[in-house]
Amino acid sequence: MSADARPGETPFWDRLFWRAGSLLVIVYALLPVAWILSLSLKPAADLADGRFIPARISLEHYRAIFADAQFPAALWNSIGIAALSTLLAVVLGMLAAYAIVRLRFRGRGLMLAAALSIAMFPPVAVIGPLFELWRTLGLYDTWPGLILPYMTFTLPLAIWTLAAFFREIPWDLDQAARVDGATPLQAFRHVIVPLAAPGVFTAAILVFIFAWNDFLFAAALTSTNAARTVPAAIAFFTGSSRFELPTGSIAAASVVVTLPVTAMVLIFQRRIVAGLTAGAVKG
Amino acid sequence: MAEIVLDRVAKRYADGTEALKPTSLSIADGELFVLVGPSGCGKSTLLKLIVGLERPSAGTVRVGGEIVTDRDPKDRNMAMVFQSYAIYPHMTVRENLSFPLRLARLSRSEIDERVTRAAALLELDGLLERRPAALSGGQRQRVAMGRAIVREPAAFLLDEPLSNLDARLRMQMRTELARLQRRLGTTTVYVTHDQTEAMTLGERIALLRHGQIQQLGTPRELYQRPANLFVAGFIGSPAINLLPARIDGERLLLPMADLPLPAGLYGDLPPGIRDVIAGIRPQHIAGAGPEADDTNSDGRFEARADVVEWLGSEVHVQVEIPVPDAHWPSALRHALETGSTGAERLRVTARLGSDTRAREGDSLRLAIDPGGLLLFDPDTGERLGD
Numbered sequence: 001m002s003a004d005a006r007p008g009e010t011p012f013w014d015r016l017f018w019r020a021g022s023l024l025v026i027v028y029a030l031l032p033v034a035w036i037l038s039l040s041l042k043p044a045a046d047l048a049d050g051r052f053i054p055a056r057i058s059l060e061h062y063r064a065i066f067a068d069a070q071f072p073a074a075l076w077n078s079i080g081i082a083a084l085s086t087l088l089a090v091v092l093g094m095l096a097a098y099a100i101v102r103l104r105f106r107g108r109g110l111m112l113a114a115a116l117s118i119a120m121f122p123p124v125a126v127i128g129p130l131f132e133l134w135r136t137l138g139l140y141d142t143w144p145g146l147i148l149p150y151m152t153f154t155l156p157l158a159i160w161t162l163a164a165f166f167r168e169i170p171w172d173l174d175q176a177a178r179v180d181g182a183t184p185l186q187a188f189r190h191v192i193v194p195l196a197a198p199g200v201f202t203a204a205i206l207v208f209i210f211a212w213n214d215f216l217f218a219a220a221l222t223s224t225n226a227a228r229t230v231p232a233a234i235a236f237f238t239g240s241s242r243f244e245l246p247t248g249s250i251a252a253a254s255v256v257v258t259l260p261v262t263a264m265v266l267i268f269q270r271r272i273v274a275g276l277t278a279g280a281v282k283g
Numbered sequence: 284m285a286e287i288v289l290d291r292v293a294k295r296y297a298d299g300t301e302a303l304k305p306t307s308l309s310i311a312d313g314e315l316f317v318l319v320g321p322s323g324c325g326k327s328t329l330l331k332l333i334v335g336l337e338r339p340s341a342g343t344v345r346v347g348g349e350i351v352t353d354r355d356p357k358d359r360n361m362a363m364v365f366q367s368y369a370i371y372p373h374m375t376v377r378e379n380l381s382f383p384l385r386l387a388r389l390s391r392s393e394i395d396e397r398v399t400r401a402a403a404l405l406e407l408d409g410l411l412e413r414r415p416a417a418l419s420g421g422q423r424q425r426v427a428m429g430r431a432i433v434r435e436p437a438a439f440l441l442d443e444p445l446s447n448l449d450a451r452l453r454m455q456m457r458t459e460l461a462r463l464q465r466r467l468g469t470t471t472v473y474v475t476h477d478q479t480e481a482m483t484l485g486e487r488i489a490l491l492r493h494g495q496i497q498q499l500g501t502p503r504e505l506y507q508r509p510a511n512l513f514v515a516g517f518i519g520s521p522a523i524n525l526l527p528a529r530i531d532g533e534r535l536l537l538p539m540a541d542l543p544l545p546a547g548l549y550g551d552l553p554p555g556i557r558d559v560i561a562g563i564r565p566q567h568i569a570g571a572g573p574e575a576d577d578t579n580s581d582g583r584f585e586a587r588a589d590v591v592e593w594l595g596s597e598v599h600v601q602v603e604i605p606v607p608d609a610h611w612p613s614a615l616r617h618a619l620e621t622g623s624t625g626a627e628r629l630r631v632t633a634r635l636g637s638d639t640r641a642r643e644g645d646s647l648r649l650a651i652d653p654g655g656l657l658l659f660d661p662d663t664g665e666r667l668g669d
Contacts, residue, residue, distance in 0.1 A: 104297075175336050176369035179440075180383035180430065181357045190382070194373045 033258070040251035047247050061252035065237075071253060073225035074233035078257070081143055081229060082211035085150035089207045090200060092151070093158030098188060100159070101166040102174065112163070119156035123149070127220045134221055141223045149217050154207040161206065165199025166192065201268045212261055230257045285347030285437040285470055286312045287333060292342035294328050294494075302328040303494040305342060310472060312347075315464050317485030318474045321517070325494035326474045327442055333472060334440050335359050346437060357386075362431030366443040368423050370415045376402075376426050377411040383434045401433045404463070421452045428463070438470040445480065457483060478518050482506070490514055512615070512664040515562045515657060521599055524568070524631045527606060527615055528561040528658070535656070537561060538606045538629070542582035545653045547668065559667060560615050560659040565599065567655035568633035571648040582651035588641045589630070598635045602647065603628045615661065 039047065043058040065071040100108055130149065131140070139145035169192060177187035193200065218232035228236075234253050237246040287310040294303040303325045310316045318326040331337040333344060335356035343352045351359055362383070370379050380401060384394045402408050405425040415423055424444065431439055444460070445453045461484055464471050475481055481488050482502040489499045490513075498510040502518075509515035515523050529536045535544050571583050586602035606629045633649055641647055658667040 170367060170369065172365045172367045172369035173371065175356075176363065176365060176371075176430075177382075178336065178356045179334055179361065179363040180434075181386040183355075183357060186386065191371055195371075 036251045036254050039247060040255045042248065044248055061248035062256070065249050065253050065256070070225060070228075070233055070236070071230075074228050074230045075256070077143070077225075077227055078212060078229040078231075079260070081146050081150070081227070082208050084143070085147045085154065085211040086204050086208045088147065089151045089154045089158045090162075090204050093155055093162050093203055094193065094196070094200065096155075097159045097162035097166050098192065101163050102171070112160070115156035115159050119153065119160075121153075123153060123216055127216065130217075131220055140221060141227050143227050145221050146211075146217055146227055146229070149221070150207075150211040150214065154210050157206055157210075158203040161203040162196065162199050165196045165202075169195050205265055205268050208264065209261060212257075286310065286345075287438060287470060287472070288345040289329075289333070290343045290345070292329075292332055292339045292344060294325075294332060294337060295340045301494055303332070303339075306496055307342075308489065308496070308499070310470060312470055313468045315461070315471045315473060315484060315486050317481045317488045318472065318491060319478060319481035319485075319488055319517075320476065320491035320497075322476055324491040326476075326491050328494075329491070330363075330440050330442055330472060330474050333438075334361050334363050360434070360437045361440055362434050362436040362438075363440040363442065364427045364431050364444045366446055368427040368447070370423055370426050370430065372415050375412050375414055376407060376418070376429075379415070379426055380407075380411075380429050380433050383430065387434070397433045397435075401429045404432065405429045420448055421456065424448060424456060428460075432463075432467070436469065438472065439464070441471065441473045443475055444473075446475070446477070453480075460484070479520060482518065490517060492517075509562075509657065509666060511666060512560065512562075512659050515659070515666070519564060521565050521632050521634065523657075524563045524565065525615055525659075526561045526563070526604070526629060526631070527661070528559050530557050530559055530658075535559075535561065535653075535658075537651070539586065539604045539631075540580075540582050540584040540651060542651060542653050545656060558661045560661050560664075562657035562659060563631075563651060564655050565632045565634035567652040568631070568649050569652060570633075570635050570639060571650035574648065582653060583648065584651075585646060585648050586631070588643055588645045588647050591641055591643050593637070595637060597637055598639045598641070600633045600635055600639070600641055600647065601630050602633065602649070604631050605629075 035052070038052055038054055040061055041057050041059070042049070042054045043056055043060060046055055049055065096111075099105075100112060126149075134140040134145050139148070173191050173195070174187050177191045178184070182190065212229075213231060214229070215231040215235075218229040219235065222228040222232060230253065234250055234257075237249050237253070287308075289306055289308040291305040291307055292303065293301075293305040295301050306329065318329060320326050328337060332339050333346075335351065335354060335358075339352060343350055345351065346359065346361075371382065374382065377398060380398045381394050384397060389397075398411070402411055405428060407422070407425055407429055410418065410422060410426075415426065418426065424447075427444065441460075445456050448456060457480060473480075473484055475484075481490075482505075485502055487500060488502055488505055490497045490505060492513055498505055498514045500508075505514055505518045509518060512525065516525065526537055528538075530544065533544055534541055574583075574585075584604075586604060588600050589603050590599075590601040592599040592601075606627050635641070659665065660667055
């Protein structure tokens with residue numbers, strides 16, 4: 001019981017509650033993923049057998065999606081577009097956040113509020129006009145045509161995240177670097193950015209996930225393999241006959257498209273935690 | 284190596300706060316100059332104006348004869364030590380020390396040599412590969428000093444460099460700092476709010492208040508001949524006793540005693556009755572023998588010990604003196620930061636020898652030494668006399 005627990009030791013019921021709770025949440029979240037993984041490994045004939053553990057394991061769906069020219073192209077588009085959007089949003093977000101945190105200028109609060117309001121803007125509302133605009137400008141079905149909206153919709157998020165991190169860095173460090181002979185840009189690069197690394201990774205992950213998972217813009221602003229990303233490409237999968245759903249292929253494609261994001265988050269998560277503890281300014 | 288000259292430098296922020304009133308100041312080459320004052324007095328602002336982290340709203344800053352008022356901090360070749368040390372947490376001690384040299388694009392061998400020399404000077408040899416998180420407070424302080432030294436700058440600017448250390452370490456570092464400065468012979472501006480640090484370190488001290496220099500001089504001048512009530516109250520520990528007083532002919536009437544005015548003070552004062560504020564340092568109040576032994580009663584009084592602090596080598600005794608309300612000059616109220624409520628009592632501190640056996644509640648006979656008396660104008664707070 002909690003009353004006779006030794007100090008410093010979490011009471012038994014507390015631990016039980018947290019462990020059982022965590023387990024429940026993990027199972028709830030991972031069950032659909034596990035189901036898709038199971039589907040992707042079943043041979044076509046077994047797809048409708050309703051078993052959670054596949055009776056026979058086959059990689060035919062994976063072979064099928066990579067045999068089709070459409071999927072590898074879409075994967076390449078996804079990786080390129082998401083990576084470039086992330087790079088641009090994080091670099092611009094860093095500069096903007098630094099200016100907002102460190103410089104005194106008129107309309108600082110207004111800028112932050114405006115950025116937030118852009119993040120709240122429903123993307124579906126701009127799809128129509130954007131479609132027309134992109135057709136006219138020649139951006140339709142190109143990489144920049146997707147990178148631009150991704151960057152725009154994720155920049156506010158990046159700015160807010162990074163501004164919070166920059167605020168935690170003592171101003172003395174900038175000033176020390178400036179007195180040590182650094183230009184403002186050098187002080188930013190050598191002192192501020194390394195210290196804000198956890199924030200940079202956090203922002204990068206959020207932006208990357210947004211761009212990687214987006215379906216709306218990808219479906220509306222692309223038409224060919226030139227710029228179509230995986231989420232949109234999956235929607236265009238066809239079965240071997242018009243009466244057959246390409247369930248197996250969709251499942252296989254979903255697994256392939258989930259893996260990079262999961263891997264990236266796991267890698268960066270370690271960096272984030274490491275960065276947070278190593279960056280302690282006072283101790 | 285450079286002389287620093289400020290010519291009517293002032294700083295007013297956009298929101299109208301006047302951080303520094305027009306100030307002219309000249310700091311000699313190789314001097315250890317101390318800026319001291321209570322928090323918010325503008326001393327850090329003055330330092331930042333010298334180093335270039337702030338731009339003055341008026342006036343010019345000259346270093347070694349060159350006008351640097353609008354020069355970027357990176358082009359001023361000055362080194363600064365911050366109160367927070369501001370050592371870069373993501374770099375090792377070696378990287379911290381070499382950072383300014385790498386920015387200056389010195390050769391690798393030159394950087395190594397200078398870092399090694401600075402590390403040896405500050406006894407950081409064994410710590411070069413450590414990160415700041417693994418250092419103690421004193422070691423961090425030395426890293427901050429080291430980063431300033433490696434550059435061989437024109438001037439050191441130290442902003443309360445010791446205030447984050449514990450008392451013992453602070454004393455030790457204070458001595459080391461003074462020795463280091465003398466050895467390097469680099470012009471140094473030292474900012475502190477601690478009057479003891481100011482007194483022990485400074486060749487010359489500027490005492491600031493409300494963005495204005497109250498007095499500039501050697502520690503001895505500030506202590507013995509304070510320009511006004513504020514300087515008198517700020518310099519010296521325990522603080523000077525300030526009392527309302529009245530000059531009547533050749534005698535000074537204090538609330539608890541009266542005594543003949545010392546000649547030096549009397550000579551310059553206009554004759555007649557006038558109110559003044561008397562300042563008496565605690566060491567100028569001594570224990571007196573029993574009343575029967577008195578040859579005269581000049582400056583002698585009896586009071587009850589309120590607080591007795593035994594420090595080993597000396598005893599600080601606080602006694603309470605009743606002061607009639609009518610006697611309170613406004614400058615004194617201002618200096619002591621007291622309200623105006625009816626008849627009041629004033630606390631007077633006496634510094635007595637350690638053989639004093641006084642206990643709290645005891646009645647003591649004390650004698651004022653007229654030699655250490657200071658008199659101030661009750662309206663302006665300026666010191667009277669020569």
